Amino acid sequence: MQPYNRRDFIKTATLALSSISLAGLPFSFGCRKKEGLFSDNSSPLSLWYDEPASVWTEALPVGNGRLGAMVYGGKENETIQFNEDTLWSGQPHDYAHEGAHEYLGQLRRLLWEGRQDEAHELGNEHFMSQPFRQTAYLPFGNILLNFPGHESASDYQRRLDLGEALSTVSYKVKGVQFKREVFASRPGQTLAIRLEASGKGDLTFTAGLDSPHSKYHVSVDGDHIILKGKANNFHQGRDRNGYPYPESRLTFEARLKVKQEGGKYNKKESSIEVVGAKSAILYLVAATSFVSYNDISGNPQQRCINYLANLEGRSYEKLKAEHIKDFKSLFNRVTLDLGNSEISKRPTDERLVSFTKDEDPAMVTLLFQYGRYLLISSSRPESQPANLQGIWNDKLEPSWGSKYTLNINAEMNYWPAEITNLSECAEPLISMVEDLSETGQNVAKEHYDLSGWVVHHNTDIWRGAAPINGANHGIWVTGGAWLSQHLWWRYQYTGDKEFLRNRAYPILKEASRFFTDYLVPYPENPEWLVSGPSNSPEIGGLVMGPTMDHQIIRNLFSNTIEAAEILGIDEDFAAELKEKRERIAPNQIGRLGQLQEWLEDVDSPENHHRHFSHMWGVFPGCEINRRKTPKLNAAARKSLQWRGDGPVGWSRAWQVNLYARFGDGETAHDRLVKLVARNAAPNLLNKCWDNRIQPFQIDGNFGGTSGVAEMLLQSHLRDEHGDYYQDLLPALPSRLSSGKISGIKGRGGFEISLNWEDGRLVSVKVKSQQGNKLNLRYNEQMVSQETIAGETYTFGRTDFNK
Ligand code: FUC
Secondary structure: OOOOOHHHOOOOOOOOOOOOOOOOOOOOOOOOOOOOOOOOOOOOOEEEEOOOOOOHHHOEEEEOOOEEEEEOOOOOEEEEEEEEOOOEOOOOOOOOOOOHHHHHHHHHHHHHOOOHHHHHHHHHHHOOOOOOOOOOEOOOEEEEEEOOOHHHOEEEEEEEEOOOOEEEEEEEEOOEEEEEEEEEEOOOOEEEEEEEEOOOOOEEEEEEEEOOOOEEEEEEEOOEEEEEEEOOOOOOOEOOOOOEOOOOOOEEEEEEEEEEEOOEEEEOOOEEEEEEEOEEEEEEEEEEOOOEOOEOOOOHHHHHHHHHHHHOOOOHHHHHHHHHHHHHHHHOOOEEEOOOOHHHHOOHHHHHHHOOOOOOHHHHHHHHHHHHHHHHHHOOOOOOOOEOOEOOOOOOOOHHHHOEEOOOHHHHHOHHHHHOOOHHHHHHHHHHHHHHHHHHHHHHHHHHOOOOOOEOOEEOOOOOOOOOOOHHHHOOOEHHHHHHHHHHHHHHHHOOHHHHHHHHHHHHHHHHHHHHHHOEEEOOEEEEEEOOOEEEOOEEEEEOOOHHHHHHHHHHHHHHHHHHHHHOOOHHHHHHHHHHHHHEOOOOEOOOOOEOOOOOOOOOOOOOOOOOHHHHHOOOOOOOOOOOOHHHHHHHHHHHHHOOOOOEHHHHHHHHHHHHHOOOHHHHHHHHHHHHHHHEOOOOOEEOEOOOOOOEOOHHHHHHHHHHHHHHEEOOOEOOOOOEEEEEOOOOOHHHOOEEEEEEEEOOOEEEEEEEEOOEEEEEEEEEOOOOOEEEEEOOEEEEEOOOOOOEEEEEHHHHOO
16 A cells, blocks of 8 residues: 655644754743734633644644544644544454463462562463553544645634634734634534635645555545555564464544535545635544454444535534534533633743742633543543543554553543543443453453453453553552442442443442452461452552552442442342451551551652552542541551652642542642643643653543542542531632632532632532432531432531531
């Protein structure tokens, strides 16, 4: 196949790495005082810039859950890099290692005897996934637009309006006003682009497609530009144990339909030229042969033809109105206002530079809502869940395969889903857990000779569940158990019993079943049951009994027991879980007053590792909390303080949530500021490491959004009857002393709006969705109220003074 000649379009160095040194001085854009073309630059819900993006981390993301795109906004050469969420390397594959369980007893013995190196060796040789590594999420292609003569554009501005999920570019060339608009429509399953000139006949451009994959071909048929290809391989050859990596087998197709108003249309071999038009509309559709994790018999060509056929008869304006309505139906459920300052009006990249020192509370609003925007754009029912990069990836070899890391990252992506009223956006994660509860059964059988299901620290689109990469951190058994928490959360927030009965409970039950027989007695105290071989994620190597596993398994058992009680089933099984839950090794306070990360008291104050997995019991778990377990809470706090301010984006984001749970708004806010100052790229996507432009990792964005919500509302604790407390403003930082939020959700089915001034609650409005008892708590004062489903209740500050 002949690769499309990209040089037709790239005449300037728009796509080359910027000459700005992003390594040393990340965001030194200088001071630009020029006002943009748009009247309302102060809109708190937009990102805007007065230069095109020169690198991917400056481009602006749009997405409909399945299709994602990054808009560069180039003047002469526009690039819209796009993804489709099923384009992965590899093919359907069962990663379980046949007969691995024969080595399980030996692994445990070695670890009890302190022979960790030997255990690692044995694990690497006999206990790991086949092959050793999983596949990668891949980029799809680029829409390339060339506008001759536009290099001299002036009055330039590009922006992303979160409220309408629209990306726009606007500028002037020789007195003619040009405008581009891009959105990813979910109702239309298309990436829609409108190009427009103020003068009749002033719009001239060439449109084309290309792809980074080795095998692809571009052709033109009527007004369609057609890109066909086959996915590249990510891993090749054989793994370290000689097991072959499966070839990539997915095929893909994209079609760009070009429709102009006025002017001439010239069909070229692999591009379309439009000369002298008033405006043009471009629709991109894309699909692969992926059907499900074990079926790739889909027909991408037919899918593209169907998508385009569905667009027939719908005007661009209608499509845009449908898109905005669809997007707003989710986005508008929550509003946040933390006030504005003069700085809020500046271009987004300038605000990033000043955020650490200047008052810019609207930046917190922007970050909070950007997280919600990104979740809606990357995770909708029937799409794949948001991976390490959501759905935005331009690299054939993305960091960590842009897949799903389950020892923190994938779950963090979904922390904001329920509390920020986007329950539907968690649906892809829940579907993935359903798939994993199937593939994880064979892993339970082959690796542990047990029933139920188990998943280790990573998965991919083929739903790999076996331990990967290296025994010292890959053999970690609680990936599936952690994921199961999200099914329970859905029930806690929505009260949906059908969901609990038909979808959540079977998954929880089989995840628990695995652990009932997996846990083993602790030789030094056989009353205790411990997990292992496992690890405290990515630190300390393979061990028996890491604290995090025990916290997660206790949480899984508790949720399963409660679900069985609500559904009135499986009494005996619930009793067995209760008995075992009591025996799981407890959280322990060590010699320096810290919460122990392991069974042994070996934690060090010098350890600043990015993972602080034993904090799981504080958040996202809740068995350690300042009200019911104050001593453990203080120990956890001490351990977290030892870790410093978190060396990577996602660990800083986790700290925002943890300090919010500790009721420490000041430190939570400090970590939020650092999350932005050290990890936000110019387009506000979060980077994993400080001061490095790549890799981008979306967990920092989602964890940040969840952290802001946790500062304002927490609902994880319950009274003696099992009714949730809604803790209002539990960790309000002084720099966010006045504001209002509407529509966030508390467990038990409450939609809550709050208003506060000078650091104090002014009023609260609660809509009860399930008719549960409402327990509002503010400043240690309680207001309790029986509620009726559908009714709204309002309270003022004085209600909390009684
Ligand atoms: C884990 C983390 C890394 C990164 C990767 C995707 O391995 O320790 O920091 O987030 O996942």
